[in-house]
Amino acid sequence: MAVQADRQEEHLRGRVWTVRLDPYGRPAAGTVRLSCSCPACPDQHLPGASPGRRAAVGHVNTHLARIRADGGPRDQARCSCRAADCAWHTPDPAAQPRGGARPAAGAARCGTGNVTGQDLTGWLQGDVERVLGRLVSDGWLHLPGTVAEVTASRPEDPTAFTVPALLPDHPRPFAFGKVTRARVSGWAQKVVGDRKIRTKKPGAATRLLALYTAAHTRPDGGLGHREDGGLRLDDVAAFTTLPPNRVAEHADLLTAADWLTEADTTRGRVRGRLTERVLPLGGLL
Template identity: 65%
Template sequence: MFSDAPGAGGAPSAAPAAGRPGAVGGGAASVPRARPAPRPRPGGVPAGHLGAGRWGKIAQRIVPDDLQPDVLRLELTELGDAFRAYQRRPEPDLAVLADLHDRKARAFALWADVTEDASLREEAVRAEAAARTTREMNANRLGIEVDGGGPVVQRLLTRGQGAHARGVLEYVRVHAPLPGAEARLAVLMLSLRAARAGTGNVTGQDLSGWLQGDAERVLQDLVDVGWLCLPEGVDAADALDSRPEEPTQVTVPSLLPAGPRPLPFGKVTRARLSGWAQKVVGDRKLRKKKAGAATRLLAVYTAAHSRPDGRLGERVEGAEGAEGDGVGLDAVASFCGLRPEDVTEHAELLVAAGWLTEADAAGGRLRGRLGERILPLSGLV
C-alpha cells in the first residue's frame, strides 16, 4: 500500500550533487531556476519587488525594494495603491484627491532628498500645484474660501458654466445690433433662448418682464434690423400676447447652425445659463427699486465677473486684502449701453438694492463685492 510514496521499497532519493544547481538524483522533481531581478527601466529608478508577486508603483515609477527609510518605501507603495483606488471610485471627491496630492508632494520631496534625483523634485513640485488647484476647485464648488472659512453656498453655476456666461456677455457686447440698454437686454435673453439651434420660445410674460413698457418697440426694432425673425403672420404685438401654452417661436439668424457656433455649449448649460440670467434680471429687489435695463445689465455683468467670495474681477497676487482689481469700466459700459462716466450711478443703485455691498469706479475700473444673498449667482471667476 502507498508503494509509490517516497522511500517505499527502496532507499531515499539522493540529494542534488554539490556544484550542480538543478541536478537531482533519481526520482526527485527538478528545482526551477530563480528568476533574475527585473532590470531598471530606461532612465528610471531600479525596479523593486514587494513580496507576494506585487510591485510598488506610483506615477509610472517603480518603488525600489531597497529604498530607505522603510517608512518612505511603504508610503510610496500605499500612495500608488490609493491613487489607483481613487480612479476606481464611482464619484470624485476633490477633498480626498487634494490630500493624496499633498501626500505625494511630501513623499516625492523626501525621495528626491534620498536619491538626489532632480526629476523626483520636479514631480513633488507638480504634486504641490495639483493639490492647490484641486483644493481651489473644491472650494469653488462648495462656495467657500480655500482655507475652508465662510458658509457653504449653493451655487447655480459651475465654474465652467460661469466661463460660458462671460462668453455670452462678451458676444452680446460685441454683436448687439442696437446701442440702447433695452435692446441689449433683449439680445442677451433671446440669445440664451436661441443659443443651441438659432430658435427659441418666448411668451408675452417673458418679454414684459424683461423690458416692461418698451417690449413691443424693442422687439420690433430687432425685427426691423434683421437680427430677429418672427413667424409668418406674427408681429411684435402678437408675440406680447402669447401665453405659456402657446409661446412664440423666434429665430435669431446669426445663431442658426449653418456655420461655426458662436455660443458653443450644450443644452444643459444653455438651460442653466438662461435660468441664471432670468434670476438676475427678475431679482425681486431690483424690481422693487424699478431698476431699468442698464442697471439690470450691470447686475448681470457683476454677477458673471465675480469670484466665489463675491469680489469683482480675478484675484491679483499681492493685491491688498486679496481683493483683486475689479473689471474694466469701458467693457462694463459697452455691455450695458452706457457711457463710462454713467456706470457709477447705476452701481450705486445696485448697492441700494443690496446687489452690491460696495462699489468704486476709480481708475477706470469698477470694484465692488456682491451682497451675501447674491453669492449663489456668482460666475466663479
C-alpha cells in the same frame, strides 16, 4: 414748468428742426406721414410705423451729416425734446444688447427657440414692443407674426422665433448645448428678476449691470479676478450700453438694492462685492 425751463437754459441752443410721424389716410392702411419743419424737406408717406421710424431716423441723420460737413455738431449735442414718441429716441442703439440677450440664450444651440410675453417683460418691462421692433427691423430677429402677438403669448402657447446669426450654417458663437443653455437662461432670469432690484424699478441698463457683476465674481463675491483689481469700466459700459461716466449711478442703485456691498468706478475699474444674499448667483470666475 419753470423748473423745466431753467434746466433747458443750462444747455446751449443748437439748430432746431422737428421730424414728425403721423397717421395718414385710412387707419386700416397703416400708412404714416413723415414731415420735417425744414421748408426744403417734402413730406414722405411710408407703409407702416416700422419703416416710418427708420425713415425718420435716416432723415435726422441726413441733417446731421450736413452739420458734420460744416465741422459740427458739438461733442455733447443731443436731442432735447424728451418726447416719449420722439423718432430720434425710438430706435434705441441699445436695443440689441438689452432685448437680444433673452432670445440669444434661448436659440444658442440651433438658432431657433420659443419665448413668451412674460419672458420679455421680465427683461425689458415697458420697452418690449419698441426693442423687439428694432431687433426685427434690423434683421437680427425673425418672428412668425407681429410684435404685439409675441408680447401677448402665454406659457401654454409660446411664440417661435429665429435668430439667423445662430443658425447651424453660421459660425457658432456659443459652445454650450441645450442643458447648459437652459441653466444659463434660468440663472439670468433670477438675476434680472431679483425682488429687491425690482422694487427700485430700474431700467434695463441697471439690470444688465446686475447680470454682468453676477457673471464676473470670485468665490468671495469680489468683482473680477483679484490680480485685475476689478472689472474694466469700458467692458462694463459696453455690456450695459452706458457711457462709462454713467456706470457709477447704476452701480449705486445696485448698492441701494442690496446687490452690491459697495461700488467704486474710479481709475477705469469697477470694484465691489456681491452681498451675501446674492452670492449663490455669483458666476465664480
